[in-house]
Every structure is written in structure tokens, then in C-alpha cells.
Amino acid sequence: MNESFLILIVLADSTVRVAAPLVLAALGGMFAERSGVIDIGLEGKMLAAAFAAAAIAATSGSALAGLGAAIAVSVLLSLLHGFACITHRGNQVVSGMALNIVLAGLTVVVGNAWFGRGGQTPQLEGSARFAPIDLPFAAQVQNVPVLGPIYAGIISGQNILVYVTAAVVPLTAWLLYRTRFGLRLRAVGETPGAVDTAGISVSLTRYRALVLGGVMCGLSGAYLSIAHNAGFVRDMSAGKGYLALAALIFGKWRPVPTLLACILFAFADAIQSRLQGKALPIVGVIPVQFIQALPYVLTVLLLAGFVGRAIAPKAIGVPYAKER
Amino acid sequence: MSTGAARPGTTWWPLEILLPLLNLAAALVVTGILVWLLGADPFKATSLLVSGAFGTSEALGYTLYYATSFIFTGLAVAIAFHGGIFNIGSEGQAYIGGLGVGLVGLAFGGLPAVVVVPLAILASAAFGAGWAYIPAWLQAKRGSHIVITTIMFNFIAAALMTYLLVNVMIQPGQQSPETREFEPNAWLPRINDWLGAIGVHIDPSPLNISFLWALICAAAFWVFVWHTRWGYRLRVLGFNEEAAVYAGVPRAATIILAMSISGALSGFVALNEVMGVHHRLLLNFTGGAGFVGIAVALMGRNHPIGICLAALLFGALYQGGSELNFEIPTLTREMVVVIQGLIILMCGALENVFRTPLENLLRGARAKATP
Numbered sequence: 001m002n003e004s005f006l007i008l009i010v011l012a013d014s015t016v017r018v019a020a021p022l023v024l025a026a027l028g029g030m031f032a033e034r035s036g037v038i039d040i041g042l043e044g045k046m047l048a049a050a051f052a053a054a055a056i057a058a059t060s061g062s063a064l065a066g067l068g069a070a071i072a073v074s075v076l077l078s079l080l081h082g083f084a085c086i087t088h089r090g091n092q093v094v095s096g097m098a099l100n101i102v103l104a105g106l107t108v109v110v111g112n113a114w115f116g117r118g119g120q121t122p123q124l125e126g127s128a129r130f131a132p133i134d135l136p137f138a139a140q141v142q143n144v145p146v147l148g149p150i151y152a153g154i155i156s157g158q159n160i161l162v163y164v165t166a167a168v169v170p171l172t173a174w175l176l177y178r179t180r181f182g183l184r185l186r187a188v189g190e191t192p193g194a195v196d197t198a199g200i201s202v203s204l205t206r207y208r209a210l211v212l213g214g215v216m217c218g219l220s221g222a223y224l225s226i227a228h229n230a231g232f233v234r235d236m237s238a239g240k241g242y243l244a245l246a247a248l249i250f251g252k253w254r255p256v257p258t259l260l261a262c263i264l265f266a267f268a269d270a271i272q273s274r275l276q277g278k279a280l281p282i283v284g285v286i287p288v289q290f291i292q293a294l295p296y297v298l299t300v301l302l303l304a305g306f307v308g309r310a311i312a313p314k315a316i317g318v319p320y321a322k323e324r
Numbered sequence: 325m326s327t328g329a330a331r332p333g334t335t336w337w338p339l340e341i342l343l344p345l346l347n348l349a350a351a352l353v354v355t356g357i358l359v360w361l362l363g364a365d366p367f368k369a370t371s372l373l374v375s376g377a378f379g380t381s382e383a384l385g386y387t388l389y390y391a392t393s394f395i396f397t398g399l400a401v402a403i404a405f406h407g408g409i410f411n412i413g414s415e416g417q418a419y420i421g422g423l424g425v426g427l428v429g430l431a432f433g434g435l436p437a438v439v440v441v442p443l444a445i446l447a448s449a450a451f452g453a454g455w456a457y458i459p460a461w462l463q464a465k466r467g468s469h470i471v472i473t474t475i476m477f478n479f480i481a482a483a484l485m486t487y488l489l490v491n492v493m494i495q496p497g498q499q500s501p502e503t504r505e506f507e508p509n510a511w512l513p514r515i516n517d518w519l520g521a522i523g524v525h526i527d528p529s530p531l532n533i534s535f536l537w538a539l540i541c542a543a544a545f546w547v548f549v550w551h552t553r554w555g556y557r558l559r560v561l562g563f564n565e566e567a568a569v570y571a572g573v574p575r576a577a578t579i580i581l582a583m584s585i586s587g588a589l590s591g592f593v594a595l596n597e598v599m600g601v602h603h604r605l606l607l608n609f610t611g612g613a614g615f616v617g618i619a620v621a622l623m624g625r626n627h628p629i630g631i632c633l634a635a636l637l638f639g640a641l642y643q644g645g646s647e648l649n650f651e652i653p654t655l656t657r658e659m660v661v662v663i664q665g666l667i668i669l670m671c672g673a674l675e676n677v678f679r680t681p682l683e684n685l686l687r688g689a690r691a692k693a694t695p
Contacts, residue, residue: 083674094668099665101664105665112654246476261575293446
């Protein structure tokens with residue numbers, strides 16, 4: 001077997017693992033942002049969901065209960081964001097930042113009071129976390145050239161939430177572009193006045209979008225603490241929420257390009273750990289920090305219109321005031 | 325973005341003073357409930373916190389030292405708010421400002437203090453402003469959303485500084501990524517040394533003369549925003565962009581100027597931390613001061629007096645919070661971060677929940693007074 005092919009398999013595998021939570025959060029944020037509500041709070045919701053998942057999984061011993069808790073917490077936070085921004089027409093960016101900061105502190109405070117381990121949850125074992133699933137025949141087909149390693153090394157052996165992510169992507173695209181709800185959601189993000197005139201509640205549509213986003217952000221947080229890792233550590237999201245936001249913008253607020261952006265960012269992350277300290281032909285050693293900063297630099301370049309053009313939903317960030 | 329000014333002819337104090345106090349009270353009530361849920365006594369915690377922040381001259385020194393950085397970042401966020409711009413990048417601008425201070429300290433630390441200190445002030449301002457200039461230019465000329473670009477610039481700044489400190493500026497032959505110590509000429513004098521020189525003895529603390537510079541900046545902020553043509557243009561732009569452009573306000577230049585000043589003010593954080601305390605450039609010396617600035621600006625209603633008071637409050641929370649942690653271990657220092665977030669939530673995001681009833685109440689009272 002060709003060695004560089006095997007390296008590629010390993011890289012692709014770790015790309016999938018890093019990309020999954022980004023995809024979930026970014027597509028979750030897409031619902032909110034396409035409905036006209038800025039979702040900077042992705043980072044905080046992800047962190048809170050990761051904590052809730054690990055804490056409940058550790059106390060109940062059930063990963064499913066943890067997942068439920070993660071989704072519940074994330075949806076509640078989305079509703080709080082909605083209460084501030086939709087009902088009371090507060091500033092959406094300020095509200096998102098407030099959530100991020102509160103939760104950065106709260107997860108540590110509560111975790112420390114609950115488990116007394118400086119903000120960490122106990123190590124999760126057995127049924128308390130989502131273990132990798134070996135798909136049928138993975139071991140048998142391993143030696144089939146090319147396709148075998150792809151099946152055994154990338155497709156098989158992921159945890160259930162990766163497969164959920166894979167299902168969520170087409171579902172999101174379908175919901176957003178092929179259903180009446182999706183049409184209304186997108187319309188509310190472009191010209192809420194017109195939707196209101198048609199007799200559809202702008203607020204309710206936006207709340208629904210936020211709840212959907214909350215569910216997906218909850219999945220993403222649970223992925224971090226009870227699937228990819230076995231427990232919560234402080235500041236576990238470590239900027240992934242912002243990275244997902246960057247991917248959403250880099251993907252121009254569309255499902256497939258957003259997915260590709262997540263994969264690109266995840267691939268950069270996977271390659272960075274392999275390249276550490278190694279010299280490449282022509283360019284020499286690439287500093288790790290350069291690759292770490294790459295997604296953010298690309299997003300800035302895109303926003304500046306130097307790499308394509310990202311056009312935000314027209315009504316994004318503008319609270320809708322129904323005239324009385 | 326609300327700049328919080330009352331309309332002419334209405335009483336200004338209920339909205340400018342009562343409202344932030346109501347917001348603060350709401351945040352503190354939520355915190356109190358949280359403390360109680362964690363099994364501690366909120367009232368005892370409060371008294372421990374207050375004595376921990378103001379009880380001794382050393383404690384007061386620490387409180388004011390923390391407040392110094394928060395005044396800088398609070399002013400930085402506020403000047404952008406006046407133009408309707410949300411600068412989330414204060415953290416990154418402060419970090420890059422540190423690069424300026426670090427370069428001056430390393431290169432010119434041997435020169436007399438009267439030369440090094442002004443040089444460092446200029447360098448921190450220039451580096452901070454430079455880091456803010458790019459997102460500002462992109463917003464003004466290319467329409468890139470400044471909230472997103474400044475968030476991205478925070479991450480880029482962090483990566484850049486890690487790279488420089490780990491690979492380039494690190495003191496040779498040592499493990500931790502920090503530069504060598506500057507020569508003592510590049511240390512900002514401590515307030516306790518100055519007071520000691522005139523015969524007033526207080527306990528040593530990191531409080532240094534950058535505190536005085538912060539107060540000077542606050543005064544200059546007031547003059548700039550309310551008593552110059554540029555400040556007027558900035559406020560008009562913040563109130564109504566279309567009207568401002570129609571009236572001939574140069575939109576792009578005003579945005580870029582406000583953000584550059586904002587970045588410069590953020591950069592001054594490095595004077596306090598790098599030149600005043602650590603005497604070397606090190607990783608993450610900003611410690612989240614840029615984000616505290618958001619809470620300070622909102623709480624201080626973008627007015628320098630309010631900002632100084634709000635910065636004092638946060639300084640007290642940071643200092644008192646660490647004292648509190650000694651006494652009640654369940655109340656960790658992150659509790660302060662929670663309070664900070666809650667204040668942003670109450671003053672910023674949920675502002676209308678408090679403002680609208682208060683305005684209705686005032687209107688009712690006025691209607692009764694003049695039938």
C-alpha cells in the first residue's frame with residue numbers, strides 16, 4: 001500500500017472528526033442568520049451544551065440523557081437570545097457576546113461547584129459517551145485496494161453524531177430551499193415587511209429558526225464533550241463557535257458552500273498537526289500559527305470582497321418593528 | 325446602537341443614571357441568586373468582596389490597577405459606539421499594542437525614562453490603531469461587517485503574537501515564551517513609590533502612573549466627543565447615518581478616525597500591563613480586558629465619567645473576586661466573568677426591557693405635572 005495514500009486516509013479521518021461540530025454549529029447558525037438574527041452566541045451555546053452533556057452523562061451514565069440536556073440548554077439559550085433580540089428588539093451582537101461571556105464563566109463556576117475538579121467533569125466511560133461505531137464488514141473489506149481503506153478508515157469507526165451530521169446537511173438544505181417553512185424563513189431574513197403583510201408572523205418565524213439553530217448547536221456541543229472527547233474541560237469550545245461563524249460567512253450563508261468551508265477549515269487543522277516542524281519543498285517550515293490563523297484571514301479576505309463576495313441576508317441585524 | 329443621549333427638554337438623569345443602576349441591580353440580583361444556589365451567603369460574599377477590593381491600601385491599589393486597563397478599553401469601545409460601530413476587537417488591538425511597547429522597551433530601554441515613556445505611548449497607540457485601521461478601512465471602503473472582521477482580527481492577533489513570542493522575540497535559552505526583561509528606564513513608576521517620595525506611605529501594589537494617563541485620556545475623550553467638529557460628526561453618524569451623509573459628514577474618514585482612536589486607546593492597556601507590571605512582553609497579558617471594555621462602555625453609557633465609575637466597579641470585582649475566592653472556594657474567579665456577561669446582557673441586550681417601562685413612567689409623571 002502506498003504510504004502517502006495512507007497518510008491521506010488519516011488526514012481525511014481527522015478532518016471529518018474536526019469538521020463535524022463545525023458543520024453542526026455553522027448550519028445551526030445558518031437558520032438564525034438567514035432569518036435575520038445574528039448568531040454570535042454560537043460559541044457560548046456550544047460551550048454550555050458541551051458542559052450540560054458531560055455533566056448529565058456523568059451523573060446519569062447515559063449519553064442520550066446528556067445529549068438531551070445539551071439540546072435543552074442550547075435551545076433555552078437561543079430562546080433567551082430571541083427574547084432579547086426579537087421580543088425586545090435588543091442589539092443582536094451585544095446579546096450574543098453577553099451569552100458568550102456569561103457562559104465562559106458559568107460553565108466553570110457551576111462545574112467547579114458540582115464536581116469540584118476545577119471546572120472539569122469526571123471522565124466518561126462506557127454508555128456515558130457515544131463510542132465509535134464499526135460499520136458492517138469494515139474489517140473484511142480493509143484490504144480491498146483504495147475503497148477498502150476509505151470505507152474502514154474514514155466512513156466506518158466514527159461516532160453516531162458524525163453520521164447524524166452527515167444526515168443533517170441534506171436535511172438543512174431541503175428544509176431551507178424546498179419547504180414552505182424554509183421559504184418563509186429566508187423571506188423573513190430579506191424583507192420581513194413583505195412577510196408580515198402576507199399575514200405571517202415575523203417573530204414566530206424567527207423564534208422557530210432560533211430553536212432549530214439551538215438544537216443543532218446543542219448537538220455540536222454534545223459532540224465535543226461526550227462523543228469526540230470523554231468529558232468536559234474548561235473553555236472546551238476554544239473558539240470553534242467563532243470558527244463556525246467564519247465558515248458560515250465564508251460559505252456565503254448557503255448550506256453546501258458552508259459545509260465545504262467547514263471541511264476546508266478542518267483540513268487546515270488536520271494538516272497543521274502533521275506539518276508541525278516539518279520542512280516542505282520550496283516554502284520551508286510553515287509556522288503552526290500561520291495555519292491556525294488561515295481560516296480567519298480567508299474570511300476577512302472574503303468579506304473584503306477580494307475572494308468572491310459574501311452578501312449577507314438583507315435584514316440581518318435589524319430588529320423588526322411591527323407598525324401599530 | 326443607542327448612544328444614550330436624552331432628547332433636549334427632557335430630564336436626563338433618570339435614563340443616564342437610574343437606568344444603568346437598575347441594569348446593575350438586575351445583574352447583581354441574578355448573581356446573588358446564583359451564589360445562593362451554589363450554597364454561599366450572597367450578603368456575606370458581598371461584604372467580603374467589598375472589603376477585599378477596598379479594605380486596605382494594597383487592595384485599593386490592585387483595584388485601581390485593574391480599573392486602569394478597563395478605563396482604556398471602556399473608552400475604546402465607547403468611542404466606536406458613538407459612531408454606531410461595535411468594536412469587538414479591543415482585545416486584539418491591546419495585544420498588538422503590546423508589541424509596540426515591547427519593541428520600544430527592548431530597543432530603547434537604555435534611553436532616559438523621559439524619552440522611553442513617550443516613545444512607548446506613541447508605539448502602543450500606533451500599533452493598536454494600526455490593528456484597528458484595517459477592519460475600519462474594510463468597513464468604510466468595502467462594506468465588510470466590522471463586528472465579524474474585528475472578531476477575526478482578535479484570533480489573527482493571538483496567532484501572530486504567539487508566533488512572534490515563541491519563535492522570534494523569546495529570550496534565548498529559556499522555555500516560557502516571553503521576552504527578556506526591559507531595562508528599568510522602561511518601567512513605569514509605581515504610584516506607591518511616587519507617594520513614598522513625598523512622604524505618603526501606602527502598601528506596594530501594581531498601580532502605576534498609567535492610571536493617571538487613563539484619567540487624562542478620559543478627559544480628552546470628553547473634549548473630543550462633545551467639543552470638536554470630529555466628535556460632532558461622529559455622534560451624528562451614530563444617530564443617523566443617512567442624515568449624516570446627507571449633511572456632508574465624511575462617512576469613511578469618520579469611521580476610520582474613530583476606529584483608529586479606539587485601537588490606540590486599546591493599545592494603552594499594554595502600558596499598564598507590559599510597562600507597568602510585567603516589564604516584559606508575554607503571552608495573553610491582556611487577560612480579557614478588551615471584553616470587559618464592552619461591559620464598561622455599556623454600563624458607563626459611553627460617557628467618560630460613567631466609564632471611569634464602571635471601570636472602578638469592574639476593578640473592584642476583579643480584585644475583590646480573587647480575595648473572595650480565598651474565603652469561599654466555591655466562588656471562583658470566573659464568577660466575575662459571569663457578572664460581566666450579565667451586565668452586558670442587562671445594559672445592552674435587554675436594555676429595552678428596562679428602558680421602555682421607565683420612559684412610560686416618566687411620561688406619565690410629566691403628564692400629571694402639566695395637565
